[in-house]
Amino acid sequence: MADIDTKDPVYVTDALIAQDIDAYLDQHQHKTMLRFITCGSVDDGKSTLIGRLLYDSKMIFEDQLAALEADSKRVGTQGQEIDFALLVDGLAAEREQGITIDVAYRFFSTEKRKFIVADTPGHEQYTRNMVTGASTADLAVILIDARKGVLTQTRRHSYLAHLIGIRNIVLAVNKMDLVDYSQTRFDEIVADYTAFAQSIGIAGFVPMPISGFKGDNITGRSANTPWYTGPSLIEHLETVEVATAVDLAKPFRLPVQWVNRPNLDFRGFAGLVATGAIKPGDAIRVLPSGKTSTVKSVVTLGGDLPEAIAGQSVTLTFADEIDCSRGDVIAAADAPPEVSDQFEATLVWMADEAMHVGRSYWLKLASQTVSVTVHQPKYAVNVNTMEHVAVKTLELNAIGVAQIATDRPIVFEPYADNRTLGGFILIDKITNATVAAGMLHFSLRRAQNVHWQATATTSATGSTRTWGSPRPTGSRTSAGSARSPS
Amino acid sequence: MAKTLTHLERLEAESIHIMREVVAETERPVMLYSVGKDSAVMLHLARKAFYPSPPPFPLLHVDTTWKFREMYKLRDRMAKESGMELLVYHNPEAQERGINPFDHGPLHTDMWKTEGLKQALDKWGFDAAFGGARRDEEKSRAKERIFSFRTASHGWDPKNQRPELWNLYNARKAKGESIRVFPISNWTELDVWQYIHLNDIPIVPLYFAAKRPTVERDGMLLMVDDDRFPLKPGEVPVERSIRFRTLGCYPLTGAVESEAKTLPEVIQETLLTTTSERQGRAIDKDAGGAGMEVKKQQGYF
Incomplete structure (x- = not known):
């Protein structure tokens, strides 16, 4: 406790709050947001690190702190010192077991950013x-115990x-204090980790020596590691580029969630912009029909917007009356995504009941829900060794690659290019449980990867799309994101 | 173009996305409206999500008859302004037996709120109910999904929650089952205040400091909001400058002494304060450290 330096520059907000609340609010209003996960084994000090981040950013209040101090003495594992882990061990069952059993979300913020942390367990059976x-x-954030080095779990999490x-x-x-900050x-x-990371295709990573328990290199550079010249954890989290900035540079896509028809004079298409940007006058194409129009307005309660960008929930109106409903994707007219009904995909099985080859599941991708059947997996991946294993099905927590076939064409992009149009879930039709998560690699059939004809139309009926000629089955349209090293 | 969305813009977009998914994928959604600041933000987001249509679902207030008078006033005003239908439900058994917070302790919350909510959802057949709970409020809520399933008897099973990936929500359910949906799960108390500030969202005046009649009981500062408040012998209401950080039934909600009369001042005080938001509420302290988790399993929101 005594080594906690609350005067750290990252958190000197108190003075500003007290002196000039308007200035503080203005600053807070312009913060960006970063979502991250912490992965580690049970004893890597993960909960301690998160507890420390919350503590240092003053997200722990006095009454919670009093409860924490009492709990630390009663059930803590740190003797008379504060056991930060107790702050984040949420449900009664896991407090008894001393482990974290589910995903929990935590929040803290610094001068520059708001952070959402997904706290995820390190047990093997909890891959999902x-x-x-x-x-x-x-x-x-991949946590390693400095005494133990790169373990099987480290490889799995990575x-x-x-x-x-x-x-x-x-x-x-982590736990650099226990190896004398060596x-x-x-x-x-x-060096160990670099070799492994390269072998699975991780292009780069940022290593840092820390101690969640003692606070080294968390908010500021630690005097205990003079040989370390990189950023502290918080400095890095505050400056790393967020994904929405990357999404903005891609072609415009908006999966339609809901059609807004308050009266006969208004028809708006509501959705979250997945990638790119759009403004009134821009040419759009509605998939899968292929019909085109231009954007008339970007409607919000606060007035029409000059532009909508990736990450915003908006309502669009078109210049022409064309068919468009939930499940359709509005895209930049000159760069539409593909449409197909057969794919190769990576599946992460998340249900106790194993996958049934040939059974029909619901597949939900963006706002599209269709029936799907899964073929026998090409292989499963051993998450400890990254080896490919021949399997007949996928059990709970298994990861495999398989072909899937939908009962009608869906609008998609490879997951590596677009998380929204490439990521999906499978739902059991009887129990309604979410049984798998999946990531599309590529289409196995390009019959419907058409070259669109100019089809601007105001007719409400009759499809005017023109399909292009089929190409050979099995041609790859894009590299998968989920391939293992060969 | 270097525009990056701020955290509030991203939170807003996420909440709107969630509400639209619910409207598209469920049959009879409803918004639970408790008249507090979180409800105020949730209602504002709903109006944004469906504009220019009014939100395509009613507001439901599961009332205990013991809310602050100012809350009833704002409730009726906001229902009118939003163009939404307002449904108010009173548990008939609680009403008949005169269940109140002074004489019946935890039974008051159980009958009016927990039982009342279940009865109301059954009565109108709602299959999805929006609630304004946030993950930063309380430990068990940090682990609850955004789409949180309830059995036909409204129970919650924390060990059997559906995984929620990306922004894909599985809203499928069997007949009789329902979903509680928390569109502002990822907002913090500060985010809520800031959003109210930026968007000029109307909130109950009790959040601002004013001279109000109070008595002190069991370390809590209670407001004497009407003449149903039974004063103990020798107890005399004292005028104090107080405000509320959280609003519930007035006999169960502790006030804080404060001079913060404007929203920035309230936010300032909130940020500098050292006690957490729910401390003013008696409910979390029931059943040791696991009060809320147990209540949720029984069907409390």
């Missing part, structure tokens, strides 16, 4: 929880983070 937490994350497409990886070598030990671990 980590994949769930990672699906909304821009960044992953593989999963990479599989789900997280580009920013922090290798947090640079040699740190370098050894980083």
Whole structure:
């Protein structure tokens, strides 16, 4: 407790709050947001690190702190010191077991950013929880116990983070206080991890020596590691690029969630802009019909907008009356996504009941829900060794690659290009449970990957689309995001 | 173009996305409206999500008859302004037996709110109910999904929640089952205040400091809001400058002494304060450290 430096520059907001609340609010109003996950084994000090981040950013109030101090003495594992882990161990059952059993979300903020942390468990049987937490994350913090080095779990967590497409990886070598802040030990671990990361295609990562328990290199540079010249954890989290900035550079896509018809004179198409930007006058194409029009207005309660960008929920109106309903995708007219009904995909199985080859499931991708059947997996991936294993089905927490076939064409993009149009869930038709998460690699049939003809039309009936000629089955249209090293 | 959305813009977009999914995928949604600041934000987001249509679902207030008078006033005003139907439900058994917070302790919350909510959802056959709970409020809520399933008897099973990936929500359910949906799950208390500030959203004046009649009981500062408040022998209401950080039934909601009369001042005080929001509420302290988790399993929101 005594080593906590609350005067750290990252958190000197109190003075501003007290002196000039308007200035503070103005600053807070312009913060961006970063979502990240922390992955580690049970004893890597993950909960302690998150508890520390909350504590340092003053997200712990006095009454919670009083309860924490009492609990630390009663059930804590740190003797008379504060056990930060108790702050984040939420449900009664897991407090008894001393482990975290599900995904929990935590919040804190600094001068520059608001953070949402997905706290995910390290147990092998909980692969599904980590994949769930990672699906909304821009960044992953992979925790390693400095005494133990790169373990099987480390490899597993890194593989999963990479599989789900997280580009920013922090290798947090924790518990440096227990190895006397040894640079040699740190370098050894980083070298080990580098070899592994390269082998699975992780392009880059940021290693840092920390101690969640003692607070080293969390908010500021620690005097205990003079040999370390990189950023502290918070400095890095505050400056790393967020994914929405990347999405903005891609072609415009908006999956239609709901058609807004308050009266006969207004027809608006409501949805969240997945990628790109759109403004009145821009040419759009509605998929899968292929019909085109131009955007008339971007409607919101606060007045029409000059532009809508990736990440915003908006309502669009068109210049022409063309068919468009839930499940359709509004796209830039000159760069539409593909339409297909057969794919190769990575599946993460999340249900106790194993996958049934040939059974029909619901597939939900953006606002499209269709029937789908899954073929026998080409292979499963051993998440500990990354080896491909021949399997007949996928059990709980198994990850595999398989062909899937939908009962009608869907609008999609490879997951590597577009998380919204490439990520999906499978739903059991009887129990309604979410049984799998999936990521599309590519279409196996390009029959419906058409070259659109000019089809601007005001007719409300009759399809005017013109399909292009089929191409050979099995041609790859894009690299998958989820391939393992060969 | 270097525009990056701010955290509030991203939170707003997420909440609107969630509400539209519910309207598209469920048969009879309803918005639980408790008249507090979180409800105020949720209602505003709903109006944004469906503009220029009014939100295509009614507001439901599961009333206990013990809310602050100012809350009833704002409730009726907001229903009118939003163009939404307002449904008010009173548990007939609680009404008949005169269940009140002074004489019946935890039974008051159980009968009026927990039982009342279940009865109301059954009565109108709602299959999805929006609630304004946030994950930063309380430990068990940090682990609850945005789409949280309830059995036909309204129970919650924390170990059997559906995984929620990306922004894909599985709204499928069997007949009789329902979903509680929390569109502002990822907002913090500060986000809520800031959003109210930026969008000029009307809130109950009790959030601002004013001289009000109070008595002190069990370390809590209670407001004497009407003459049903039974004063103990020798107890005399004292005028104090107070405000509320959270609003519920007035005999169960503790006030804080404050001079914060404007929204920035309230936010300032909130940020500098060192006690958490729910401390003013008696409910979290029931059943040891796991009060809310147990209540949720029984069907409390």
